[in-house]
Amino acid sequence: MIATATVRDEVVQILRRGGVTRIFGNPGSTEIPFLGDLPPELEFVLGLHEGPVVGMATGYALATGRPSVVNLHTHAGLGNAVNAIACARDGRVPLVVIVGQQDRRQLALQPFLTGRSLDRLAGDYPVWSTFPASAAEVPGAIARALYEASVHRGPALVIVPMGDWDEAVPEERGAIAAPDELAHVPAVADEALAELVQLVEASSSPAIVVGTGTDSAAGWDAVAGLAERLACPVWQDTFSSRAGFPQDHPLFAGHLPWRRSELRDLFADVDLVLAVGTPGLRLYVYDPGPLLGAATRFAVVSEFADEALRSPCDLAVLAPPAAVCARLAGRLEQRGGADGALLRRPPAPAPPAKGEPLRDAHLVAALAERLPPDAALVEEAPSTRPEILSRIAIRSPLGFLAVANGSLGFGLAGAIGLRMGQPNRPVVALLGDGSAAYSLQGLWTAAHYGVGAVFVVVGNGRYAVLDQLAQAHGVAGVWPAFDSLDLATVAEGLGCAAERVTTHDELENALDRALDGIRERTEPLLVDVRVA
Ligand SMILES: Cc1ncc(C[n+]2csc(CCOP(=O)(O)OP(=O)(O)O)c2C)c(N)n1
Numbered sequence: 001m002i003a004t005a006t007v008r009d010e011v012v013q014i015l016r017r018g019g020v021t022r023i024f025g026n027p028g029s030t031e032i033p034f035l036g037d038l039p040p041e042l043e044f045v046l047g048l049h050e051g052p053v054v055g056m057a058t059g060y061a062l063a064t065g066r067p068s069v070v071n072l073h074t075h076a077g078l079g080n081a082v083n084a085i086a087c088a089r090d091g092r093v094p095l096v097v098i099v100g101q102q103d104r105r106q107l108a109l110q111p112f113l114t115g116r117s118l119d120r121l122a123g124d125y126p127v128w129s130t131f132p133a134s135a136a137e138v139p140g141a142i143a144r145a146l147y148e149a150s151v152h153r154g155p156a157l158v159i160v161p162m163g164d165w166d167e168a169v170p171e172e173r174g175a176i177a178a179p180d181e182l183a184h185v186p187a188v189a190d191e192a193l194a195e196l197v198q199l200v201e202a203s204s205s206p207a208i209v210v211g212t213g214t215d216s217a218a219g220w221d222a223v224a225g226l227a228e229r230l231a232c233p234v235w236q237d238t239f240s241s242r243a244g245f246p247q248d249h250p251l252f253a254g255h256l257p258w259r260r261s262e263l264r265d266l267f268a269d270v271d272l273v274l275a276v277g278t279p280g281l282r283l284y285v286y287d288p289g290p291l292l293g294a295a296t297r298f299a300v301v302s303e304f305a306d307e308a309l310r311s312p313c314d315l316a317v318l319a320p321p322a323a324v325c326a327r328l329a330g331r332l333e334q335r336g337g338a339d340g341a342l343l344r345r346p347p348a349p350a351p352p353a354k355g356e357p358l359r360d361a362h363l364v365a366a367l368a369e370r371l372p373p374d375a376a377l378v379e380e381a382p383s384t385r386p387e388i389l390s391r392i393a394i395r396s397p398l399g400f401l402a403v404a405n406g407s408l409g410f411g412l413a414g415a416i417g418l419r420m421g422q423p424n425r426p427v428v429a430l431l432g433d434g435s436a437a438y439s440l441q442g443l444w445t446a447a448h449y450g451v452g453a454v455f456v457v458v459g460n461g462r463y464a465v466l467d468q469l470a471q472a473h474g475v476a477g478v479w480p481a482f483d484s485l486d487l488a489t490v491a492e493g494l495g496c497a498a499e500r501v502t503t504h505d506e507l508e509n510a511l512d513r514a515l516d517g518i519r520e521r522t523e524p525l526l527v528d529v530r531v532a
């Protein structure tokens with residue numbers, strides 16, 4: 001007779017083998033057969049809303065370099081999580097999302113908690129989704145989802161009906177439709193770079209644009225090597241969600257604008273824009289005209305086909321960017337050029353005079369003075385972002401994290417996951433008050449699980465960026481200010497310590513205290529800084 005194990009036993013084995021030690025979730029009755037009595041080496045991390053659950057898992061995956069596992073409750077949980085799943089997809093973060101479902105033996109009757117077409121509910125955002133055809137295929141689907149998430153870098157979804165977990169799986173070769181191990185070897189051959197080498201050799205005034213795809217120690221080193229060889233400026237892509245280059249490097253030139261006209265002006269004297277780890281020139285509000293001037297060539301190096309294939313460039317190279325930059329640097333002659341730093345950062349503003357209010361620039365400048373070089377700054381403060389980008393130099397890989405697609409609610413949750421995955425790293429989230437309000441439930445998780453991240457809130461009491469945009473359109477915003485929102489009190493209600501800051505002295509003292517011993521912190525702290 002063939003020995004059998006249950007679906008659940010097999011899945012637990014597969015998760016262990018995949019190095020999974022935590023499952024993020026918000027459970028419901030359809031998941032109890034899976035989650036009940038989980039072995040202690042698979043810690044369950046409870047989030048009180050599915051948005052922050054997936055956001056935390058996303059930060060955790062970035063910090064650990066492995067897919068995070070999430071468990072969601074049928075349509076209710078998945079529906080709440082869709083936006084966070086979209087953020088993970090657009091941020092290229094691997095997640096395995098297991099979604100509960102009614103028992104397949106009665107699905108046709110649509111009993112209570114039946115989810116409709118759950119494998120399609122998140123639309124195109126998962127990199128892979130499946131509703132296994134039988135219980136016996138569930139372990140294989142989860143094993144494959146771990147690979148799909150890693151290889152395609154995004155969320156992979158597996159729908160698991162509640163009755164499946166206790167079903168038997170034959171312990172026989174071939175029962176799991178996925179490899180035991182995967183050696184992913186995206187190598188770069190010198191011959192394959194001939195066209196790119198030619199393009200770069202033919203340019204006399206190149207510029208490099210970096211993005212998420214070079215945010216790693218190897219990526220930073222390789223781009224620095226290439227930029228130094230070419231003595232050329234390096235720009236961070238528009239709406240960056242990660243830093244692709246050390247921002248204290250003398251060749252760092254700053255962040256790109258999103259208007260075509262500004263891009264054309266900026267690159268007017270550049271004859272080659274080389275975008276690595278990014279499609280390069282990201283747009284926002286429509287602005288007529290070409291992306292670049294006629295004399296500027298454009299090349300894109302990306303490991304992602306979708307990024308490369310939609311780029312209106314002269315040459316797209318589909319390959320790992322760090323390896324390409326390292327090889328390329330080795331093939332090029334040393335050029336002479338730029339002396340001294342390309343970017344000037346603004347001086348700190350004078351503290352407010354008597355009767356003047358604290359501004360966000362004071363907060364950002366005070367933080368810039370205090371952040372240690374290996375800090376991870378999680379940014380979600382829309383109207384303050386220009387101050388942040390101009391004043392704070394990111395000095396270590398994964399030192400900057402923001403949502404990739406503009407949706408709010410990721411920042412607070414992402415910071416928690418990041419700190420859980422790198423428990424001694426200083427993690428500071430700088431959040432707009434409106435943005436923080438999207439995922440405040442995460443603070444409960446941070447407090448409960450002893451996560452020492454620091455959340456600094458730009459407390460302007462309104463959606464300032466929308467007010468500015470309405471003003472620029474010559475219209476009045478119909479949304480009220482929310483001065484009465486007291487995030488420090490809400491944080492305390494969720495078990496998270498909080499401080500309120502209204503003066504410059506209080507600001508400096510609060511940041512000193514928050515950052516002192518931040519590596520050893522075992523509880524979160526929210527600092528609500530009231531600014532004009
Ligand atoms: C999920 C989601 N809903 C709505 C928006 C639209 N939105 C963009 S910025 C913004 C206001 C942000 O307010 P706050 O965090 O207080 O930052 P401030 O504008 O005050 O700097 C909103 C609502 C969004 N980006 N994401």
Ligand SMILES: [Mg+2]
Binds near residue numbers: 435461462464
């Ligand atoms: Mg605000």
